Amino acid sequence: MIYLLLPAFNEAEGIEVLVRNISFQLSNQQHSIIIVNDGSFDNTPDILKKLQPELNLNIINHEKNLGLGKAMQTGINYVSSVINKNDILITMDADNTHPVDLMQKLEEKINNGYDIAIASRYASGGKEVGLKKYRKILSGGAGIILKLFFPINNVSDYTSGYRAYSGNIIKKAKDFYGQKLVTVSGFTCMAEILIKLSKINASISEVGLVLRYDLKRGKSKIKILKTILAYFHLILRLKFEKG
Template identity: 50%
Template sequence: MIWIILPAYNEEESLPLLLNTIKETFQDKDYHYKVLVVNDGSTDKTLDVAHKYENNMPLEIFDHGKNMGLGKAILNGLKHALKKKENGDIIITLDADNTHPPSLFIPMINKINEGFDIVIASRYAKGGREVGLSPIRKVLSRTASIIIKSGFNVGAAKDCTCGFRAYKPSFLRKAFDIYGDNLVSESSFVCMSEILIKLSSLGASIDEVPLVLRYDMKKGSSKMKFIYTILRYINLILRKKSLLKNVNTD
């Protein structure tokens, strides 16, 4: 089973386009898949859109009821998929705003099957690039990745902030056994860097596939709070020592 986790907050315009593309991607492919839409307290018709697709494709909904942030959406999505995982499962996360192309699913799945624990869809791998992203967002993402790579051992990862990833569930389970829910303590976009740092500290093998980020395909406004995100990245770097000690105490 391929689990596809979509954290969604006010994506009523983009979500149908993405779900249709996901369905087309797996058409005539020898894969069983399920989409998990984590509705993070959307105030538009995102939840209604997701319900409409329940009868058209393999799809489940995890509804927060209120906005809890990307970190909590990723955390609950991963935990839900891991509870239902079977041998051979793969978990993929990506944005619900239609900027991440499902055409990369198969190359990412193949990399996991080769033995990698994490496969990142990377804007900075050879052949990757960004289309339609503002210069200031480009600078923030690239600078954050450079700083994280210089401050932490993240192996072969070049793109440390992108949320489009494939994970080997057995390695995620190992990480949850060690960190518990503290595996994802950040609520903002910074959570993706936090997850990468913590999994890397446990010896995760990492590879990348080139991503052409199509921000020009995005419908609606950005959900990123720019100044807040910068401050959270700074905080992440400053708490380097405590970050990797925040293990499960249950």
């Protein structure tokens, strides 16, 4: 069983194309597409409601926008309650920047015994297309600092939202962290998840990701200064917390 988790906030411009592409890509596998609508105030809820019966979507709604971290928390807590050890969870951004055909390579990594497979911009074959220079500096700088404080074998991309996880590591994380695998509300959640799973000995591999920011639908939600400060806060907290 493949669980596909999409956190979505104001993605009306591209959500239908993305969800249909995902459904087609997974059509030969038993799967469940879970979308956490994080308080969207555009047409995202209406589009998802229209698609729900046709594509059998599992839609979880936040009444107001709580942030990517809270959407991931909601989605992962739900998945951890239904996933089996031999299942796979895939997470992906909902803005069409992640190529859906890469899911197969991520699945292969999990089926070959890894707990986490990361679609990495910095692995062999990976790159960023259409991303503004200041965003490249932010992503690259965050990665360097995180690698310095939390060195993890085989990991070059700490912040990618495109990943696959084994059902086994999701269940293990639930046993260890309860519902607090994700505690931050913003974009730093992906680093938090990765670091915490590494602390419970998750085995990790990467595949190259061509991030197509030139295909992004809708506006960026990231707030640069707030995100930079959040990374420093996350590093301090995770570095000195027990466990």
